[in-house]
Amino acid sequence: MAKSKNTNKSKSSSQAQSFPPGRIKIAESLKSLLEEKEFGAITTAEIAKVAGVSEALIYKYFKDKRALLYQVLKEYLDQYRMQFELDIKGIKGALNKLRKLVWTHIYVYANNRVLAKLIFLEVRSFPDYYQSETYQWVKKEYSKRLLDIIDEGIRNGEIRDDISPKFIRQVILGGIEHVCLREVIFDQEIFPDELSENLCRLIFEGIERKTAGS
Amino acid sequence: MAKSKNTNKSKSSSQAQSFPPGRIKIAESLKSLLEEKEFGAITTAEIAKVAGVSEALIYKYFKDKRALLYQVLKEYLDQYRMQFELDIKGIKGALNKLRKLVWTHIYVYANNRVLAKLIFLEVRSFPDYYQSETYQWVKKEYSKRLLDIIDEGIRNGEIRDDISPKFIRQVILGGIEHVCLREVIFDQEIFPDELSENLCRLIFEGIERKTAGS
Amino acid sequence: MAKSKNTNKSKSSSQAQSFPPGRIKIAESLKSLLEEKEFGAITTAEIAKVAGVSEALIYKYFKDKRALLYQVLKEYLDQYRMQFELDIKGIKGALNKLRKLVWTHIYVYANNRVLAKLIFLEVRSFPDYYQSETYQWVKKEYSKRLLDIIDEGIRNGEIRDDISPKFIRQVILGGIEHVCLREVIFDQEIFPDELSENLCRLIFEGIERKTAGS
Amino acid sequence: MAKSKNTNKSKSSSQAQSFPPGRIKIAESLKSLLEEKEFGAITTAEIAKVAGVSEALIYKYFKDKRALLYQVLKEYLDQYRMQFELDIKGIKGALNKLRKLVWTHIYVYANNRVLAKLIFLEVRSFPDYYQSETYQWVKKEYSKRLLDIIDEGIRNGEIRDDISPKFIRQVILGGIEHVCLREVIFDQEIFPDELSENLCRLIFEGIERKTAGS
DNA sequence: CATGAATGAGCATTCATTCAT
DNA sequence: TATGAATGAATGCTCATTCAT
Numbered sequence: 001m002a003k004s005k006n007t008n009k010s011k012s013s014s015q016a017q018s019f020p021p022g023r024i025k026i027a028e029s030l031k032s033l034l035e036e037k038e039f040g041a042i043t044t045a046e047i048a049k050v051a052g053v054s055e056a057l058i059y060k061y062f063k064d065k066r067a068l069l070y071q072v073l074k075e076y077l078d079q080y081r082m083q084f085e086l087d088i089k090g091i092k093g094a095l096n097k098l099r100k101l102v103w104t105h106i107y108v109y110a111n112n113r114v115l116a117k118l119i120f121l122e123v124r125s126f127p128d129y130y131q132s133e134t135y136q137w138v139k140k141e142y143s144k145r146l147l148d149i150i151d152e153g154i155r156n157g158e159i160r161d162d163i164s165p166k167f168i169r170q171v172i173l174g175g176i177e178h179v180c181l182r183e184v185i186f187d188q189e190i191f192p193d194e195l196s197e198n199l200c201r202l203i204f205e206g207i208e209r210k211t212a213g214s
Numbered sequence: 215m216a217k218s219k220n221t222n223k224s225k226s227s228s229q230a231q232s233f234p235p236g237r238i239k240i241a242e243s244l245k246s247l248l249e250e251k252e253f254g255a256i257t258t259a260e261i262a263k264v265a266g267v268s269e270a271l272i273y274k275y276f277k278d279k280r281a282l283l284y285q286v287l288k289e290y291l292d293q294y295r296m297q298f299e300l301d302i303k304g305i306k307g308a309l310n311k312l313r314k315l316v317w318t319h320i321y322v323y324a325n326n327r328v329l330a331k332l333i334f335l336e337v338r339s340f341p342d343y344y345q346s347e348t349y350q351w352v353k354k355e356y357s358k359r360l361l362d363i364i365d366e367g368i369r370n371g372e373i374r375d376d377i378s379p380k381f382i383r384q385v386i387l388g389g390i391e392h393v394c395l396r397e398v399i400f401d402q403e404i405f406p407d408e409l410s411e412n413l414c415r416l417i418f419e420g421i422e423r424k425t426a427g428s
Numbered sequence: 429m430a431k432s433k434n435t436n437k438s439k440s441s442s443q444a445q446s447f448p449p450g451r452i453k454i455a456e457s458l459k460s461l462l463e464e465k466e467f468g469a470i471t472t473a474e475i476a477k478v479a480g481v482s483e484a485l486i487y488k489y490f491k492d493k494r495a496l497l498y499q500v501l502k503e504y505l506d507q508y509r510m511q512f513e514l515d516i517k518g519i520k521g522a523l524n525k526l527r528k529l530v531w532t533h534i535y536v537y538a539n540n541r542v543l544a545k546l547i548f549l550e551v552r553s554f555p556d557y558y559q560s561e562t563y564q565w566v567k568k569e570y571s572k573r574l575l576d577i578i579d580e581g582i583r584n585g586e587i588r589d590d591i592s593p594k595f596i597r598q599v600i601l602g603g604i605e606h607v608c609l610r611e612v613i614f615d616q617e618i619f620p621d622e623l624s625e626n627l628c629r630l631i632f633e634g635i636e637r638k639t640a641g642s
Numbered sequence: 643m644a645k646s647k648n649t650n651k652s653k654s655s656s657q658a659q660s661f662p663p664g665r666i667k668i669a670e671s672l673k674s675l676l677e678e679k680e681f682g683a684i685t686t687a688e689i690a691k692v693a694g695v696s697e698a699l700i701y702k703y704f705k706d707k708r709a710l711l712y713q714v715l716k717e718y719l720d721q722y723r724m725q726f727e728l729d730i731k732g733i734k735g736a737l738n739k740l741r742k743l744v745w746t747h748i749y750v751y752a753n754n755r756v757l758a759k760l761i762f763l764e765v766r767s768f769p770d771y772y773q774s775e776t777y778q779w780v781k782k783e784y785s786k787r788l789l790d791i792i793d794e795g796i797r798n799g800e801i802r803d804d805i806s807p808k809f810i811r812q813v814i815l816g817g818i819e820h821v822c823l824r825e826v827i828f829d830q831e832i833f834p835d836e837l838s839e840n841l842c843r844l845i846f847e848g849i850e851r852k853t854a855g856s
Numbered sequence: 857c858a859t860g861a862a863t864g865a866g867c868a869t870t871c872a873t874t875c876a877t
Numbered sequence: 878t879a880t881g882a883a884t885g886a887a888t889g890c891t892c893a894t895t896c897a898t
Contacts, residue, residue, distance in 0.1 A: 020881075020882065020883095021882090022882065022883070023882095040254065043866080043867070043868080044867080044868060044869080045866080045867080045868090053883075053884085054883065054884045054885075055868085055869085055884090056869085056870080056871085056883075056884055056885080056886095057882080057883060057884070058868095058869090059868090059869065059870075060882080060883075060884095064868075064869075065868070065869090121399075124400075178396065181395065181396055181399070182391070182392055182395055185334075185335075185395070185399070186338070234857070235857095236857070236858070257891085257892060257893080258892070258893055258894080259891095259892075259893090267858075267859085268858065268859045268860075269859090269893085269894085270858075270859055270860080270861095270894090270895080270896085271857085271858060271859070272893095272894095273893090273894065273895075274857080274858075274859095278893075278894080279893065279894090448878070449878095450878070450879070468682065471870085471871060471872080472871070472872055472873080473870095473871075473872090481879075481880085482879065482880045482881075483872085483873085483880090484873090484874080484875085484879075484880055484881080484882095485878085485879060485880070486872095486873095487872090487873065487874075488878080488879075488880095492872075492873080493872065493873090548827075549827075552828075605824070606824060609823065609824055609827070610820065610823055613763075613823070613827070662860075662861065662862095663861085664861065664862065665861095685887080685888065685889080686888075686889055686890075687887080687888080687889090695862075695863085696862065696863045696864075697863090697889085697890080698862075698863055698864080698865095698890085698891075698892085699861080699862060699863070700889095700890090701889090701890060701891070702861080702862075702863095706889075706890075707889065707890090858898100859896105859897100859898085860896105860897095860898090861895100861896090861897090861898105862894105862895085862896090863892105863893105863894085863895085864892105864893100864894095864895105865891105865892095865893100866890105866891085866892085867889105867890080867891070867892095868888105868889105868890095869887100869888080869889095870886105870887080870888075870889105871884105871885105871886095871887085871888100872884105872885100872886100872887105873883105873884085873885095874882100874883085874884085874885105875880105875881105875882090875883090876880100876881095876882090877879100877880085877881090877882105
């Protein structure tokens, strides 16, 4: 059950194919090594060997080992950002959008264990991450999108207006983290359908506007 | 509030006073270093320095750095094993015993962060741990005791008999882990009273035998 | 007061405008970097970056990093060679010419710290420098000119004829080096007027021909 | 003439033979390498190889490469400190003591080129040297001794009392540096007798008290 | 019971240099 | 004329571990 095969098979993944092959090979190498062990246990020698390049090349493309990690994180996030943008297209209703978003979020964790672990464990220990452009940009993009949908829900009466939208967002993100953390850390399978269903039921019960008639 | 001061003040802790002073000092040294940083970041030089002994002595008493960690883990577990044995003395009723056990388990995690982190994070990366006597022995002792109580509950009608006792045990242990993991990882405070109360309410509702009259 | 601004503003300096722009940019880049740090601390990456060219181009024009240094040295020396040729034009008397030469020599050190340091410190550690054309050619040009003037002085009775002209030259060059070395090494200001005045007074007293009547 | 063989043949040099052989070999190794090249050009690998030990051992005994350099410097200074203490014993008259001190100082530079270069060139680039105990201690020991003698000279009328003793000390130390710097840098021979004679004549003429009768 | 001395293997990182295009 | 891509060989430094005493 555990140790599910992940998704970075996408050699030709998200970045606009403009990078030199060496750089791509290095990033892919780290991605594949992250499947097996944590970042701290991976050496530059290993990265270079798996990538089939010299260690020196790593430092041509990345300031240091950590900058490489951030790049990998960024690539993963980029890849899913597009997915997120497409995902809520055509969905009517704020709650439905939220439901879809929650499902996708959990689905991403379910299918990309490396990304999940990176976000849950690795990145928190590096205080400089929070200054990195990757973080800033995710924060802006994803967090804002979430807030917009909540606002929309409040405006059109789907969501109660007596709770701060930011607090609602906090609860949603905390909830997602909560239902996935255990599984991510212990390499157990995540079932997006079930988890998102339960989570949404719980949260929506709290945030939905109770109209007089219903 | 988080980052609570821990409990390994017990210099003269559990082991039957039989160990030579050097060995004890080394184990205590690692314990105190584990309060500050994770095992991987602790060097043998540090351990020796804090213990006030030579590095070589570590290898007289322990096969390697990891064997020392297992010893420390064992000492902690020993220490709490006694506590567990005393704890349910005089308690009537399987559910009450379980309640006490859950509370104590969570309480241990709340008060010995080092042990909690060891169990949750450190030890899982060492596959050989599961072969170690420490693990085998804890598994037998603690797990068995739990099962005994569940069996007792089934026998005396407190607990429904249509669920496998082992499954019930699994749910209890998983539940405890579940409600503590997040806090342990992110160094947030754990409130044993609240957590065990909620957890027990949830679980007992499911496992309690619903007698006609009640 | 020390750390005087230097003179390699002469972008279009001595070389007969024949070099391709890339080559010129590389040499100028090294010159400007030498103002800030010593040769050993300058990397080819830096040189290329400041020059605005690729690292590879350096190796198109120069055998290696050191050959580039020799080229820079040569350019500086070229630049001052012209100055030396013009300088003694129109001056009457060997001693006056020598005085002018000494002043100019010191003046060059005072105003081009990079050149001074190159000559005093950098170049001596590279034994192959003494085989380089740059060295051979300077030796011939400048040293010979000096000797010619001394000879002229002896011939026309200004300078005593009982000391070998080469020894006199040696004393003059040694003296110049002597009065500048300390300042160059410790980055202290050099005062050409004062230093050359004192040096000439000292040396000329020794080499001047004492005629009966004077 | 240049490149005179130096004096660190003293394998069993100054330190109280209490150091382990590895540490001694490392220090001696650096000393011998400093005869050939400057500190910056010496690698830890070389030091270890010449010493016949592993690179790791260097870091057992010294914080880093620079700390090793300071240790070497300290050993040299220690060695000569004893010499200085004995040297002025039994000499009458402050000027005679100063003369002896100047001679010995120059003699040390003449016979230990490595030490001389260390002091003149290497150590100035490391700002942290001036915080090192080695520096503080030399400053105190040697500088103070010099000042004491000058004071003594002023008290007994040998030295004029209208110039600050510290200024006199400054002139003496600057003078010694002045007459040795060139030779040290260019690896030319130093003649202590001649240099100290000339230097003392020059300085003493200025600082000696001109009594009415003389 | 304890240690002083020593190290092999590895670490992230740097840099001058090469070569196909 | 110019460069993008790549690297071999170091560099200073760390650490768990061994062994004679």
